[in-house]
Amino acid sequence: MEDLSHPSxxxxxxxxxxxxxxxxxxxxxxxxxxGAFQSPSDFDLNPDALGEARGRVAGRPAAVLVPVIAxxxxxxxxxxxxxxxxxxxxxxxxxxxxxxxxxASLEATALREAHEEIGLIKENVEILGFLDGYQTATxxxxxxVVALISSSFTPRxxxxxxxxxxxxxxxxFMNPENHQVESKEYKKKTxxxxxxxFENRYIWGATAGILRNLYTRLNRS
Numbered sequence: 553m554e555d556l557s558h559p560s561x562x563x564x565x566x567x568x569x570x571x572x573x574x575x576x577x578x579x580x581x582x583x584x585x586x587g588a589f590q591s592p593s594d595f596d597l598n599p600d601a602l603g604e605a606r607g608r609v610a611g612r613p614a615a616v617l618v619p620v621i622a623x624x625x626x627x628x629x630x631x632x633x634x635x636x637x638x639x640x641x642x643x644x645x646x647x648x649x650x651x652x653x654x655x656a657s658l659e660a661t662a663l664r665e666a667h668e669e670i671g672l673i674k675e676n677v678e679i680l681g682f683l684d685g686y687q688t689a690t691x692x693x694x695x696x697v698v699a700l701i702s703s704s705f706t707p708r709x710x711x712x713x714x715x716x717x718x719x720x721x722x723x724x725f726m727n728p729e730n731h732q733v734e735s736k737e738y739k740k741k742t743x744x745x746x747x748x749x750f751e752n753r754y755i756w757g758a759t760a761g762i763l764r765n766l767y768t769r770l771n772r773s
Contacts, residue, residue: 564723566622570680570700576770577681577698581658584685584693586611592765593687594758597733597744601689611687615661615695616648618683618766619672620722622703627719628763629701630755631669634715642715644755646762647672648694658682658695670717671708676701683765688758696762720750725763726770 588611589595595602619629630644647666655661659679666672683696707717724730725748734747734756746760755763 564625566620566624566626566700569620569626569722570622570678572770573680573698573700576772577683579681581615581682581695581697582685584611584613584658584695586613586693590685590687590693592684592761594689594745594761595687596761597746598689601741601743611693612691613651613658613695614649614692615651615658615665615697616646616762617662617666617672617677618646618696618698618762619666619701620680620698621701621705621719626722628722628725629670629707629717629719630753630759631709631714632716632718634711634713643757643759644753645759646696650692659697662695662697662699669710669713671710672701672705676705683762683769686758686762686765692758694758694762696765698766718753720753724748724750726767728767731760731764731767 589602621627621629631647632644633642647669648662649665651658651661652664655664663674663677678700680698680700683698686694686696688694709717730748732747732749733744735742735744745757746764747754747756748760748763749755
């Protein structure tokens, strides 16, 4: 890992981001209460849909790693899911997945999934903190784990789970001007969602919602 003991004054450096994240993020994972809805969520922009989903979505605990690559200008690492997957096929996401009985913690879930999906090992990871739990309309309760990743890390994607791995500047997602609210028709009803299109990448839904929470946590007074 890069030396983070003397953070730069430039807020866009990896060192400054890590320093701010340690202060602003939660030091422990969120409590995921199965069967209870929480915010942030897919329902924040669609409160009418919450009543329809209550009782139908029990909530499956999951964790994702929000990987910030420690470059001179830090980047976020994303994965694109293959189109053959049953859930969220083709979507852009963070490495992660459902909690397994063998996982000692939510942090362990995120690290295990990142290792399985992109070959990330713990020696290349520094956990900085945790975001709020995120509820999806598809029934997942997600614990986002924010981590600084060594710039020497080279992804080795598992092609069964990951179609592509790419990076995008952290600064783009920390600019609220790039946070869009879009909508589409779903089962004859209009549903709103956050979207953060970057170049030819369409980042939306839970991934964009988690990024929105990262922005909010880092900028709270």
